[in-house]
Amino acid sequence: MTHSAPPAVPRFPVSVTVDLVIFTVRDDALHVLLVERGKEPFLGGSALPGGYVRPDEGLDEAALRELREETGLDGGRLHLEQLRSYGDPGRDPRGRVITVAYLALGPDLPAPVAGTDAAHAFWAPVGEALRADFGLSFDHGAILADAVERARSKLEYTTVATSFCREPFTVSDLRHVYEVIWGIALDPSNFRRKVTRTAGFLEPTGERRTSETGRPAALYRFGGAAAMSPPLLRSGDIAGRGAGGGPGRVWGGPSRPGAAPF
Numbered sequence: 001m002t003h004s005a006p007p008a009v010p011r012f013p014v015s016v017t018v019d020l021v022i023f024t025v026r027d028d029a030l031h032v033l034l035v036e037r038g039k040e041p042f043l044g045g046s047a048l049p050g051g052y053v054r055p056d057e058g059l060d061e062a063a064l065r066e067l068r069e070e071t072g073l074d075g076g077r078l079h080l081e082q083l084r085s086y087g088d089p090g091r092d093p094r095g096r097v098i099t100v101a102y103l104a105l106g107p108d109l110p111a112p113v114a115g116t117d118a119a120h121a122f123w124a125p126v127g128e129a130l131r132a133d134f135g136l137s138f139d140h141g142a143i144l145a146d147a148v149e150r151a152r153s154k155l156e157y158t159t160v161a162t163s164f165c166r167e168p169f170t171v172s173d174l175r176h177v178y179e180v181i182w183g184i185a186l187d188p189s190n191f192r193r194k195v196t197r198t199a200g201f202l203e204p205t206g207e208r209r210t211s212e213t214g215r216p217a218a219l220y221r222f223g224g225a226a227a228m229s230p231p232l233l234r235s236g237d238i239a240g241r242g243a244g245g246g247p248g249r250v251w252g253g254p255s256r257p258g259a260a261p262f
Contacts, residue, residue: 017099018063019050019140021083021147022073024109024123025164027181029122030151032144033112034136038119041093042137046129051097055157071121072113075257079163083147101143103150105163111117152181157231159201159222168205168219171195182186182234190238198232200225241255253257 022033034046049070053062059082064075083101091097112121128134129144131144136144154160155178162169195201203223210217227232232238 015097016053017102019048019099022104024106030126031181032126035058036120045137047137048140059100103147107164107166159225162222167221170217184237
C-alpha cells in the first residue's frame with residue numbers, strides 16, 4: 001500500500017513589525033507620539049513609531065527596544081500592552097508585513113528624541129492625527145482609532161487611568177484624565193464617590209495639596225487593583241448634565257470651557 005506525500009505548503013516571505021501607540025495627556029488634550037519618517041516608504045510622512053522584529057527577540061522585547069530607539073522613552077516606566085495585530089496584504093508597500101500594535105500610556109511624558117530611521121519625533125493631538133487630511137502613513141490611522149477606543153473602554157473596567165497621573169494626585173486630577181479621554185464632562189461629586197469607594201483603586205497619602213482657591217485637596221496614590229468593580233461606565237451617573245461626546249464618538253469635545261478636544 002502506497003501513501004501519497006502531503007501537499008506542499010506554499011511558502012512566501014513574511015516580515016513582522018511592532019508599532020507603538022503612545023498616549024499622554026498634555027495641555028488638556030490626549031496626545032499621541034508620532035515620528036516623521038526619515039526614509040522610504042512615506043519619506044517625510046507622519047507615522048507611529050515602530051520597526052522590524054529581530055530574529056532573536058520576542059514581541060514585547062522588540063516593542064521596548066523600538067520605543068527606546070525611536071523616541072528615547074523608557075517603556076519600563078509606562079503601561080504597555082498589546083493592542084492587536086494587523087495583516088492586510090496591501091498595508092505595507094515593501095511586501096507582506098504583519099504588525100503587532102502596542103498601546104502605551106504615561107503621565108505628561110517629555111518631549112521625545114528621534115532616532116534610527118525617524119527624522120523627527122513629536123506629540124500630536126489625537127483629534128488632529130485622526131483627521132483624514134492628516135495623512136498618517138501605512139494603516140496607522142486605523143491602528144490609532146482602535147487604540148483610542150481601547151483606551152476609552154479600559155477606563156470603564158480597569159484602573160489604568162492612574163497611568164496618566166503623576167503621584168501623588170488629587171481626585172480632580174484623575175477626573176480630568178477621564179474627561180479628556182472620554183470627551184465628556186463628569187459630575188465631580190458622583191465621580192469622587194465612585195472612585196474613592198472602589199476597593200484598591202486609590203490609596204490616601206494623608207497629605208493635601210494647597211491651592212490658591214478653595215480648600216486643600218486630599219492626595220492619593222494608585223491602590224494596586226487592576227479591575228474596576230463595579231465598572232465606571234461612560235453612560236452612568238458620573239456623566240455631567242449636558243455632556244457631549246457619547247461612547248460612539250472617536251474623539252470627544254472639550255472637557256471644560258476653553259479646553260481643546262483630544
